[in-house]
Amino acid sequence: MSASFQHGQDTGPAVGILLCNLGSPDAPTAPAVRRYLAQFLSDRRVVEIPRWLWWPILHGIILRVRPAKSAAKYASVWMPEGAPLKVHTERQAKQLQGWLGERGHRVQVRWAMRYGNPSIASQLDVLKSQGARRILVFNAYPQYCAATVASVMDEVSAWLQRQRWLPELRVVNHYPDHPSYLQALVHSAHSHWQRHGRGQALVLSFHGMPERTLHLGDPYFCECHKTARLLTEALGLKPQDVHIAFQSRFGRAKWLEPSTESVLKRLGSQGVQDVDVMCPGFAADCLETLEEIAMEGQETFREAGGGTLRYIPCLNDSPEGMRAMTDIAESHLQGWPTQDTPSAPALALRAQRARELGAPA
Ligand SMILES: C=CC1=C(C)c2cc3[nH]c(cc4nc(cc5[nH]c(cc1n2)c(C)c5CCC(=O)O)C(CCC(=O)O)=C4C)c(C)c3C=C
Ligand SMILES: [Fe+2]
């Protein structure tokens, strides 16, 4: 580390962005999934059961039984470059750097995973070594939940506790009603319907949580409903044609209802032929969307008497999704010295992008 850098001179972008998501195992194998689940399910933000009760269940049962089953599921969605969630998050981070660059922002974008690799601490170390004195932690979770966002912030806080010279910090805490996010979801549904036709019903499936967390004051359930209501309005649909549901139930406690499984069973048994399923709570496709919804969900729906389940992919690194991420990041950068005066070619490129997307520049 050079002395000039240590004193904050201009050796690189002084603003860093850390794009954070949940994380995946390093490989679709039982030992790798066991390591990942051990870290994930030991997080007190995720499992809020007293340790004396949870530890024997986790180590005696779950970590013995689940890794092999989950590894097979991961194998069924694994991409040549790795776990889908990591692949999409890496692409988003690279694109975000480019999109912000086109708007004249000189920032360094890194990506990190709360569980597994690359860890949040390792990427904060990289940003620090690159001279970032201001850091925007971008939680890629549209709806706030203590199990996700607060857990990321716990990890960021742990890193801060080890630092002498703290960077300035800003946080994207949630964006359930951000106009660009909603617009990207609308575009995604419309383009899917143009290519595949429209189903008789639309299911909006969010990751579930224990119901108890709602009564303890977690805004997650309400934020999911807010996104669903605004999206229904923006799509011009009637509330009765849109079904909000919660997936990925885990453990014995009561989870948020209705479950995606029960909604798909009900629609199938009512003779609904085609159903569209969207997962607006996931910024990127992952095991929970590609396997649990697009594969298992399809089976559940068919077995109940339904026809085809058409899964509408997450925003991933689509231009509309990236425009939303860029707008959200940009609004958090205000007042931070990231922007050189935009050059004429940069302004022209930005205007062209906006025209292509039919949006204001
Ligand atoms: C108590 C258990 C769990 C809570 C609470 C929970 C909350 C929660 N999770 C996400 C997003 C994702 N979860 C993913 C996988 C996953 N989730 C749980 C359990 C809880 N999640 C498990 C055990 C797993 C692992 C897979 C398995 O073994 O079945 C993923 C996908 C990861 C991937 O690699 O693809 C995401 C994303 C949210 C948003 C959330 C709270 C709102
Ligand atoms: Fe989860």
Ligand SMILES: [Fe+2]
């Ligand atoms: Fe699952």
